[in-house]
Amino acid sequence: MPRSHDEPLASGGPSNPDKIRSQESALNTSKSYPESAREPLAASKPKHKPGITFAAEDKLPKLPIPDLENSCKKYLEALKPLQSPREHDASIAAVHQFLTTEGPDLQERLKRIPTSSRYDSYLNFDNPVVLNLNPFFLLEDDPTPARNNQVTRAASLVISALSFVRAVRREELPPDAMRGTPLCMYQYSRLFGTARLPTENGCHIGQDPTAKHIVVLCRGQFYWFDVLDDNSDLIMTEKDMALNLKVIVDDAEQIPIQDAAKGALGVLSTENRKTWAGLRDVLTRDPGSNNADCLGIVDSALFILCLDYTSPQTGADLCMNMLCGTSDVERGVQIGTCTNRWYDKLQIIVCKNGSAGINFEHTGVDGHTVLRMTSDLYTDTILRFARTINGEAPSLWASVSPDPSKRDPDSFGEVSTTPHKLEWGMIPELSTALRFAETRLADLIQQNEFQTLEFSGYGKNFMISQGLSPDAYVQMAFQAAYYGLYGRVECTYEPAMTKAFFHGRTEAIRSVTEESADFVRTFWGEHPAHQKAGALRRACAKHTANTKECANGQGHDRHLYALYCVWQRAVDEDGAEAATGSDGYSSPVDVASERDGGSQLGSPARGTAEDVSTSRSPSQRGRVARDMPALFADGGWDKINNTILSTSNCGNPALRQFGFGPTSGDGFGIGYIIKDDSVFVCASSKHRQTKRFVAAIESYLLEIRRVLRQTQRGTSSDAKTSRAREAEARPNAGNRVKSHGKPISGQGGKDTTIPTEAESKAESDDEGLGGYGFFDAGMLLQALKANKEEKERPSEKAVNKARRQIGDSWLPLLFIPTNASPAFIVMFFLSTYFLNRPCVYCSVLLLILFVSSCHWSDHCFFDVHSNWFEPRHLSSPLPNPIPGTLDNPINSSHTTKMQTSFLANALNKTAAALAGAAAEEVKKRVEIRSEWTGIGVEWIRSLLGKKEWRLPCLDVLVRL
Numbered sequence: 001m002p003r004s005h006d007e008p009l010a011s012g013g014p015s016n017p018d019k020i021r022s023q024e025s026a027l028n029t030s031k032s033y034p035e036s037a038r039e040p041l042a043a044s045k046p047k048h049k050p051g052i053t054f055a056a057e058d059k060l061p062k063l064p065i066p067d068l069e070n071s072c073k074k075y076l077e078a079l080k081p082l083q084s085p086r087e088h089d090a091s092i093a094a095v096h097q098f099l100t101t102e103g104p105d106l107q108e109r110l111k112r113i114p115t116s117s118r119y120d121s122y123l124n125f126d127n128p129v130v131l132n133l134n135p136f137f138l139l140e141d142d143p144t145p146a147r148n149n150q151v152t153r154a155a156s157l158v159i160s161a162l163s164f165v166r167a168v169r170r171e172e173l174p175p176d177a178m179r180g181t182p183l184c185m186y187q188y189s190r191l192f193g194t195a196r197l198p199t200e201n202g203c204h205i206g207q208d209p210t211a212k213h214i215v216v217l218c219r220g221q222f223y224w225f226d227v228l229d230d231n232s233d234l235i236m237t238e239k240d241m242a243l244n245l246k247v248i249v250d251d252a253e254q255i256p257i258q259d260a261a262k263g264a265l266g267v268l269s270t271e272n273r274k275t276w277a278g279l280r281d282v283l284t285r286d287p288g289s290n291n292a293d294c295l296g297i298v299d300s301a302l303f304i305l306c307l308d309y310t311s312p313q314t315g316a317d318l319c320m321n322m323l324c325g326t327s328d329v330e331r332g333v334q335i336g337t338c339t340n341r342w343y344d345k346l347q348i349i350v351c352k353n354g355s356a357g358i359n360f361e362h363t364g365v366d367g368h369t370v371l372r373m374t375s376d377l378y379t380d381t382i383l384r385f386a387r388t389i390n391g392e393a394p395s396l397w398a399s400v401s402p403d404p405s406k407r408d409p410d411s412f413g414e415v416s417t418t419p420h421k422l423e424w425g426m427i428p429e430l431s432t433a434l435r436f437a438e439t440r441l442a443d444l445i446q447q448n449e450f451q452t453l454e455f456s457g458y459g460k461n462f463m464i465s466q467g468l469s470p471d472a473y474v475q476m477a478f479q480a481a482y483y484g485l486y487g488r489v490e491c492t493y494e495p496a497m498t499k500a501f502f503h504g505r506t507e508a509i510r511s512v513t514e515e516s517a518d519f520v521r522t523f524w525g526e527h528p529a530h531q532k533a534g535a536l537r538r539a540c541a542k543h544t545a546n547t548k549e550c551a552n553g554q555g556h557d558r559h560l561y562a563l564y565c566v567w568q569r570a571v572d573e574d575g576a577e578a579a580t581g582s583d584g585y586s587s588p589v590d591v592a593s594e595r596d597g598g599s600q601l602g603s604p605a606r607g608t609a610e611d612v613s614t615s616r617s618p619s620q621r622g623r624v625a626r627d628m629p630a631l632f633a634d635g636g637w638d639k640i641n642n643t644i645l646s647t648s649n650c651g652n653p654a655l656r657q658f659g660f661g662p663t664s665g666d667g668f669g670i671g672y673i674i675k676d677d678s679v680f681v682c683a684s685s686k687h688r689q690t691k692r693f694v695a696a697i698e699s700y701l702l703e704i705r706r707v708l709r710q711t712q713r714g715t716s717s718d719a720k721t722s723r724a725r726e727a728e729a730r731p732n733a734g735n736r737v738k739s740h741g742k743p744i745s746g747q748g749g750k751d752t753t754i755p756t757e758a759e760s761k762a763e764s765d766d767e768g769l770g771g772y773g774f775f776d777a778g779m780l781l782q783a784l785k786a787n788k789e790e791k792e793r794p795s796e797k798a799v800n801k802a803r804r805q806i807g808d809s810w811l812p813l814l815f816i817p818t819n820a821s822p823a824f825i826v827m828f829f830l831s832t833y834f835l836n837r838p839c840v841y842c843s844v845l846l847l848i849l850f851v852s853s854c855h856w857s858d859h860c861f862f863d864v865h866s867n868w869f870e871p872r873h874l875s876s877p878l879p880n881p882i883p884g885t886l887d888n889p890i891n892s893s894h895t896t897k898m899q900t901s902f903l904a905n906a907l908n909k910t911a912a913a914l915a916g917a918a919a920e921e922v923k924k925r926v927e928i929r930s931e932w933t934g935i936g937v938e939w940i941r942s943l944l945g946k947k948e949w950r951l952p953c954l955d956v957l958v959r960l
Contacts, residue, residue: 053171054189056182060502064553068107071556072099072631074549078510078556079636081517082491087635094634102629106563113566122363123203129196130270130343131444131661135367135648135671136322137358137374138657138682144385148354150307151249155242157348157356158214158305160380162227162234163397164373165192165302169232172398176372176499183499190364191373195299196344198277205364208300212415215301216245218252219309220264220339222422224297226415233401235412238384240404248419249307257309257335263426264339267434270441279433294422303346308337311353315452319657319682320445322349322357327445334438338445346370366505367650367658368497378654451690452657453681453698458705460674466708470674471547471649472540475511476519477704478645478670481696483520485689490644490667496550507550508557510640511647515542529710536704557640564632643667649674657682668693 072095079091125133142148147156167173168188176183193211196203212228225244229235236244252260268279284292298304310326312318320326325338341347347359360370379396386393424430463470475494483489492511498504519539523532549555631637644667651658651673659671659682669684681697683690 051171053168053173053175054185056175057184057186057502060182060184060500063498063501063504065107065111066554066556066559068103068559069099070554071559072103074556075560075631075636075640077514078512079640081489081512081514082639083636091634091636094630094636098629098631102567103563103631106566106629109566109570110562113562123196123205125203126273128270128272128343128441128444129361130341130441131324131448132663133362134323134343134359135362135650135658135660136319136360137370137651137655138318138322139356139358139374139378140654140656141354143382147385150350150352150354151242151245153354153356154245154305154307154348154350155238156381156384157350157377158227158241159234159236159238160377160384161303161348161373163380163400164376165228166232166234166401167397168192170399176368178500181500183497184502184504186503187365187369187499188373191346191369192302193300194345194361194364196361196363197299198273198280200274200277203273203363206299211300211302213297213301214303214305215298215342216248216305216307216419217266217340217342218248218307219255219257219260220266221252221255221260222265222294222298222424223248223251223419224301224422225417225419227302227417229411229415230413235404235415236417237404240417244417244419245305245307251419251421252307258331258333261333261335261339261438262431262434263424264438265424265430265434266342267334267339267437267441269341269343270338270444271433271437275433279430282427282429282433289425290423291425294424297422298342299344301345303348304342306337306340306347306349308340308349308351310337311351312355315454315657315682316450318351318355318357319452319659319684320450321351322359323450323659323661323684324441324445324448327442329442334442336442336445338441339438366495366497366499367648368499371650371652371655375652375654447686448661448684449687449690450659450682450684451694453679453683453694455679455681455698455701456677457702459677459679461676462705463674466712468537468540469544469547472543473536474649474672474674474679475543475647476516476536476539477697477700478647479512479516480520480523480704481693481700482645484524484696484700485693489517489520491640491642492645492647493643493663494547494647494649496547496555498551498553500551501553504553507553507555509543509546509550509555510557511543511546511645513539513542513546515539523704523707529707532704532707533711536708560631567629567632645670647672651675651680656680659684662686 076088076092076095080088083091122133127133142153142156147153164173168191173185173188175185190205190207193209194205194207197206210230212230212232213224213226216223216225227234227236227241268276271279280295283295286292308321310321312321312326317326321337325341326336327334327338328336341359343359344361346361348356349359350356358370358374376396383393383396387395426434460470463473466473471494475492479489479492489512494509494511495506496509498507515535516539519532519535522535546555627633643663646660646663646667647670648658648660649672651671653675655673657671657680658673660669662669662685665686666688667685668688668690671682673680679701681694683694683697685693
């Protein structure tokens with residue numbers, strides 16, 4: 001009997017709770033199917049046993065409840081790197097008190113709780129789901145460029161999505177598995193035809209398992225048409241689908257977008273859940289009314305297809321559009337794509353330029369489930385196009401729908417393939433609510449920003465080649481980048497999938513450990529490369545160990561949160577006196593999502609649970625105190641539940657980006673995808689230097705690669721590189737033919753293996769952490785040293801050579817007695833200083849000697865009372881008088897000629913050197929810039945008020 005679309009989902013499966021479940025039996029069930037059934041692409045026409053999708057569900061083990069003392073121990077370990085010693089001592093005391101008082105009793109109550117209550121942490125969340133709960137996936141573009149337009153891309157994705165729906169309903173979808181262990185497939189049963197329905201007492205999930213229509217949103221207007229028959233077979237071809245979508249787009253454009261926005265009721269789904277519940281009551285006030293029927297059609301649709309009229313270009317804009325839409329107010333009316341959404345359901349979003357993504361309601365499904373669906377959609381679009389080229393190309397599905405173009409019309413049953421537009425009755429109450437909902441949504445959008453990083457330097461292959469877990473490697477990048485910006489570590493969250501258990505969801509990995517904190521401090525400290533690499537390996541090993549524990553259901557986060565819920569429900573319902581017989585379960589606080597530690601422990605379980613209140617005698621019942629247990633009242637509880645870095649790794653080559661909103665006002669939301677040779681990151685925050693944080697992540701990834709290369713000489717940087725080159729490297733003198741000729745290599749003949757230390761230093765300019773060295777004096781000094789050791793450019797060599805020639809031509813004059821004028825001596829001294837750059841202390845000493853020469857020497861170089869522009873008269877005869885002087889008047893003409901020749905020779909050398917230096921400098925300046933303005937007023941003005949300046953034409957640095 002099909003359920004109505006607004007009826008809550010009941011837990012499914014067998015009712016025997018004592019049925020034995022084990023991973024071994026689940027594994028045996030999965031292996032009972034042939035390889036062709038478990039691997040649909042292994043053959044062009046795969047065959048599946050009916051019911052393969054959920055065949056292992058009955059044999060999956062239950063999600064265990066961890067030991068209380070172990071959970072408390074792990075809780076303290078997670079807190080230690082986040083607390084001061086005094087704070088940690090207080091938390092230790094609080095945990096000890098909890099273990100000796102309320103803790104054991106709450107543990108016993110938890111064991112008796114029916115697991116069907118474990119969705120409440122999602123459903124009792126009252127804040128808007130947009131930006132707080134719903135994540136998004138951004139798909140890669142269609143490999144065929146001609147198909148990257150809106151209508152064609154949308155039709156292709158819808159056909160693939162319907163094929164996925166058919167495979168799930170017919171139970172032909174191969175089950176998920178991890179290392180041979182089957183995973184729970186229950187979430188796939190509530191992926192389509194499902195809606196999150198708000199009420200005054202929280203939300204519930206409604207589903208129509210027989211839904212066969214989709215709803216299309218275009219410019220805020222609603223359309224619907226059937227796409228499946230009663231057997232879940234497709235009733236439309238891709239060409240028919242494209243025609244319907246083209247008709248819808250054309251019709252939506254008939255109404256001005258400002259007028260259409262005034263009736264875009266999808267905005268109401270972004271309201272506070274209780275407010276939205278009241279507005280739904282307004283819509284359904286009269287059963288059978290037009291608004292009630294329209295709302296029922298939307299709620300029961302398989303999914304929502306959103307056709308946007310915009311074409312975002314940048315990665316950040318695309319991510320924003322997929323997560324919350326754009327906010328664009330024109331003439332006082334919101335016309336952004338934020339009005340073209342319905343956030344209570346699964347949405348496929350296609351932009352005008354063909355960019356596509358998924359936005360999904362998170363209550364009933366996790367990212368891993370939607371990722372499988374998204375990957376299959378993308379794969380099927382490619383394979384379906386391949387079959388148009390080669391009819392023998394494989395299919396992703398075990399069976400396909402009969403060709404709708406060849407079916408008997410009577411075989412479709414009662415269907416409506418013509419698009420119908422939903423006309424809402426916009427009563428004043430709805431119009432007012434729509435206006436206020438839109439302004440609040442616009443505020444929410446403006447409060448958040450998004451940045452993306454498409455890092456193509458390396459990816460999973462390099463990380464694996466270093467013996468490191470790719471996920472742990474990237475997690476350390478987030479912590480190191482944050483520490484580099486703020487100088488501290490903060491609470492970091494990552495979900496671990498627990499779908500190896502029946503109805504398992506996620507467990508929280510607390511990524512900050514003592515090992516990771518030690519690593520970030522070591523990385524930013526003055527330490528050698530091998531020490532940094534060792535700290536990284538220890539931190540990654542610890543993170544990997546924690547991930548395995550959480551995936552095995554042994555994490556502490558969900559366990560302690562469940563104990564908190566047990567205590568609060570008991571107090572809220574009956575108070576301390578009556579709570580002794582209660583074992584209820586409820587969500588205690590407004591939690592952003594399962595990402596920040598507030599999500600469910602599992603999902604509805606099979607079977608019925610005994611009424612614990614009647615099965616326990618009064619003597620067996622404990623008491624629940626009104627006062628909050630010490631563990632939950634301690635400051636450590638608040639700290640570990642205030643997630644600053646909320647991260648999630650979810651993606652594969654079908655996705656370009658994945659992300660979600662920040663879970664706290666002073667934190668970041670980080671979705672990332674690790675591909676073979678790249679890492680894609682989408683970061684969001686409430687305007688907390690997101691662009692700078694993303695840049696810090698990129699810089700870290702480059703720097704840590706340099707560090708690892710210094711410690712791993714001679715190893716390949718790509719784990720998937722062919723090993724045939726190793727065979728080729730072996731000597732083989734017997735085969736001269738194959739070795740004939742000159743071997744060449746790619747990249748201009750450069751070796752593609754790990755660079756030497758000198759090459760690593762040469763890369764430091766591109767891979768450095770510029771701007772963040774203030775946390776590490778050692779790294780800053782190394783960078784400065786590397787810059788000083790940079791080789792001289794050819795032009796600089798010529799200039800320096802010319803300067804040395806100038807110095808050589810002037811220096812001999814220091815030791816030759818002369819009667820040159822004081823002005824000549826001053827110019828000589830200044831030229832010597834600027835052109836030869838002598839030691840400043842030597843220059844000062846020489847200046848003192850020259851100025852005081854009248855007092856200690858018979859050669860008075862500086863006589864302030866004489867004419868500075870006339871030759872000086874020597875106070876005593878020159879030693880060894882030259883013929884032709886006053887002592888030898890006979891040869892005076894000859895002497896004058898010798899002096900003139902000497903001075904002319906010195907001036908010629910000086911002029912030649914100056915001309916050569918100037919020519920080289922001008923040549924260098926012309927190469928650098930097309931226009932050189934020379935030394936002008938601006939240069940002179942720049943000298944004023946400075947203690948250091950550079951002479952542009954001579955490239956001389958002057959310091960005082």
